[in-house]
Amino acid sequence: MTLLTEATDVFAAAESSGRCVVAFLCKRQPVPPGAFGAREREEIATVLRSLQAEDWRLSVRAMFDPESSVEPTAFDSGFACAIDFAGAFEAPSLSAALAGSVRLEQAGWSRRFATEWLLGPREFTTVSGLGDAFRRDWGFLAFWEWNDAWAAATGLVRREYDAECDVAFKGDLALEIGIAGRHRLDWATSWHHLGIWEAPSLAAIDAAMLGHERAADFKFTTSRHIIGRRRPLADLIALN
């Protein structure tokens, strides 16, 4: 696979992994009595167990450390944006990712949640931040599109830009943020890339954003950021 952008000091290519992110942005929708209940929740749980057995990773935490976490989790984001909860799984292939999102929808997910599924292969490997990974209870999903100015820039200008952004990414790691690599979304969405972070606090995410602004990260991108607090996916699905 040709990388959409080049590897840097912080980010190393993960071309052989073949893994595919299954990110989801969910809005709860009102349903009539009986349309979504214990039966649908159990059917979704059954599909999730099957996906686990098919070598899926069902949380961002599991992307860093597959052995440490088997419980499906996502990020409760309704307090901060129009998305009620958001998260990311990782499937063993693109085809598995696409089919898996449909299996979840058909198990009852689509009755309760209006969901944007965003799929794409892993380009860069995970990068662990300083400090204790298990203190990172906050999630941050960054979707971005390279803009016209980036598209018109020379390779040299882009490499200089990547080096400036790397300074900011090293600052993120020093803030005890873990970066789950980078996934490529451009083949099937309007976004080009997804970066997912685990962070110890909202303050750490805010400080990191200031660092990226200082590095002029956003001169070449249009970005959408989702923040949320980690919770078991089963709780987020059951919540009224």
Added chain:
Amino acid sequence: MSDCIWIHYARPRPHWYGLDEGAQRQKQAAWRAVADASKKAGGTCHGRYHVRGQHDFETVETWSFPDAEAAFRHWAELTAAGYGECNAFANNIGLSVEAPR
């Protein structure tokens, strides 16, 4: 049997209009070669249609591919040939609702 639909919206980026005709033709020929190779590999292009006026984009193109990986390969080859640098775009992938899974 083709079982994935791939929908591709595009419009030229501003700097496309600054390229001379020869440079534009050269790039278009490279993208056509990618499309031809994807067809030989089992993809089917259903055509390219003009939607400017109803959409942010200028054209929409739809393809069928045997699987998601084939759609990704087609797109990865196009971007490697500089397509995304000259065109803004948005893509979608979908499974046939009739096909067995």
